[in-house]
Amino acid sequence: xxGANLFGMCGPALVGLxxxxxxxxxxxxxxxxxxxxxxxxxxxxxGVIARRAAAAGVPxxxxxxxxxxxxxxxxxxxxxxxxxxxxxxxEQTGRATLxxxxxxxxxxxx
Amino acid sequence: MTSWxxxxxxxxxxxxxxxxxxxxxxxxxxxxxxxVVYGLLLAIAWVRLSAIDVALTEAAIGGGMTGTxxxxxxxxxxxxxxxxxxxxxxxxxxxxxxxxxxxxxLAAALLLLPETIPTLAPAVMENLADTGLGNPVAGVLFxxxxxxxxxxxxxxxxxxxxxxxxxxxxxxxxIPRLRLYDRPNSTLTFLAQLLPPxxxxxxxxxxxxxxxxxxxxxxxxxxxxxxxLLVIIARLERAPSIGQLWLRVGLVVGPAxxxxxxxxxxxxxxxxxxxxxxxxxxFIVTVEFALTISIAAVLAMxxxxxPQQVQQE
Numbered sequence: 001x002x003g004a005n006l007f008g009m010c011g012p013a014l015v016g017l018x019x020x021x022x023x024x025x026x027x028x029x030x031x032x033x034x035x036x037x038x039x040x041x042x043x044x045x046x047g048v049i050a051r052r053a054a055a056a057g058v059p060x061x062x063x064x065x066x067x068x069x070x071x072x073x074x075x076x077x078x079x080x081x082x083x084x085x086x087x088x089x090x091e092q093t094g095r096a097t098l099x100x101x102x103x104x105x106x107x108x109x110x
Numbered sequence: 111m112t113s114w115x116x117x118x119x120x121x122x123x124x125x126x127x128x129x130x131x132x133x134x135x136x137x138x139x140x141x142x143x144x145x146v147v148y149g150l151l152l153a154i155a156w157v158r159l160s161a162i163d164v165a166l167t168e169a170a171i172g173g174g175m176t177g178t179x180x181x182x183x184x185x186x187x188x189x190x191x192x193x194x195x196x197x198x199x200x201x202x203x204x205x206x207x208x209x210x211x212x213x214x215x216l217a218a219a220l221l222l223l224p225e226t227i228p229t230l231a232p233a234v235m236e237n238l239a240d241t242g243l244g245n246p247v248a249g250v251l252f253x254x255x256x257x258x259x260x261x262x263x264x265x266x267x268x269x270x271x272x273x274x275x276x277x278x279x280x281x282x283x284x285i286p287r288l289r290l291y292d293r294p295n296s297t298l299t300f301l302a303q304l305l306p307p308x309x310x311x312x313x314x315x316x317x318x319x320x321x322x323x324x325x326x327x328x329x330x331x332x333x334x335x336x337x338x339l340l341v342i343i344a345r346l347e348r349a350p351s352i353g354q355l356w357l358r359v360g361l362v363v364g365p366a367x368x369x370x371x372x373x374x375x376x377x378x379x380x381x382x383x384x385x386x387x388x389x390x391x392x393f394i395v396t397v398e399f400a401l402t403i404s405i406a407a408v409l410a411m412x413x414x415x416x417p418q419q420v421q422q423e
Contacts, residue, residue, distance in 0.1 A: 008217070009217055010125055012220065014126070024201075037132055044152070049220075058235060065161045072171050080270075080412035
């Protein structure tokens with residue numbers, strides 16, 4: 001088993017872990033974190049395929065590499081927006097939860 | 111070869127273990143710290159996959175910038191009441207089983223890939239000389255798939271617009287609500303005075319060298335953004351109000367120059383985002399420098415979050 005294959009097994013495991021965290025963890029920030037983990041697993045799978053598609057004297061296919069670089073930057077932008085949404089939710093309701101069956105804390109009347 | 115194999119196995123195991131701890135850690139703070147470590151370990155994995163450009167991006171953005179963002183959010187969410195709704199054990203087990211199944215299917219698909227995979231590497235290398243660049247990844251980003259790179263910058267700006275639009279009405283044109291470090295004359299102050307000169311040189315060098323070696327506008331811009339944030343967090347410099355003209359110009363100069371060069375391609379070369387033959391490198395380096403400024407500004411503002419206070423003058 002080569003080094004690329006080792007990381008090739010790492011990618012799917014990270015996708016599985018991220019998916020599990022995304023579904024089971026109730027806190028929005030943890031969901032965002034899990035989603036980032038899932039994404040990095042997908043990128044890793046892409047990188048392993050790029051490594052296996054090496055040709056023409058380059059050690060790794062540059063096209064998937066460029067796409068992964070773009071993907072990492074876009075993932076950061078999406079994460080920043082998601083975090084801002086969670087913090088706004090906290091400001092508005094005093095809670096940071098996606099659950100609909102907890103009563104929203106009313107602001108005390110002045 | 112075997113020593114490399116054991117090294118790779120060690121990195122792979124560490125990536126998995128730290129990755130798992132970001133999911134299973136009890137406290138969100140621990141999970142965020144683990145995520146930063148995870149980003150750096152993943153960068154080593156990318157180096158071992160011979161993708162140095164990706165490794166630099168992962169370490170800078172995946173680990174560093176996302177880590178900064180998450181740690182800031184964790185600190186702010188401390189005031190929130192904890193959410194105690196946990197799923198029941200049977201549902202957790204069922205979810206775990208399904209997720210393991212997804213992972214196993216992906217792994218099987220990867221193992222069953224044919225020996226020869228279709229690759230665009232020969233096509234990239236054949237035409238790389240025409241672009242005047244030595245780094246094939248930069249060639250793909252700025253020449254073959256320039257439209258992707260241009261639109262990605264637009265996505266960054268849209269995300270920033272989204273973040274800013276979450277500000278309350280009276281905070282528009284205010285100052286981003288970055289958490290500042292309270293103690294003056296601390297180690298952080300010292301580092302914020304020591305590191306930026308070095309960091310600025312490293313950032314500009316990465317941008318310049320990106321044409322021929324691993325590096326480029328993304329990585330250089332991220333280093334510059336990190337230096338700016340460091341100076342702001344250490345209270346050596348105030349965060350700008352989001353209405354400042356120089357900030358707005360800095361945010362759009364990269365995509366604007368890129369678009370202008372792209373439109374010039376309609377006249378000087380044979381299409382949108384095409385470069386005139388023989389002068390491709392000059393155009394690409396110009397675009398890269400403008401983009402570095404914009405990336406630094408956008409990333410720093412995204413990490414800083416929506417504006418909060420109304421500026422008092």
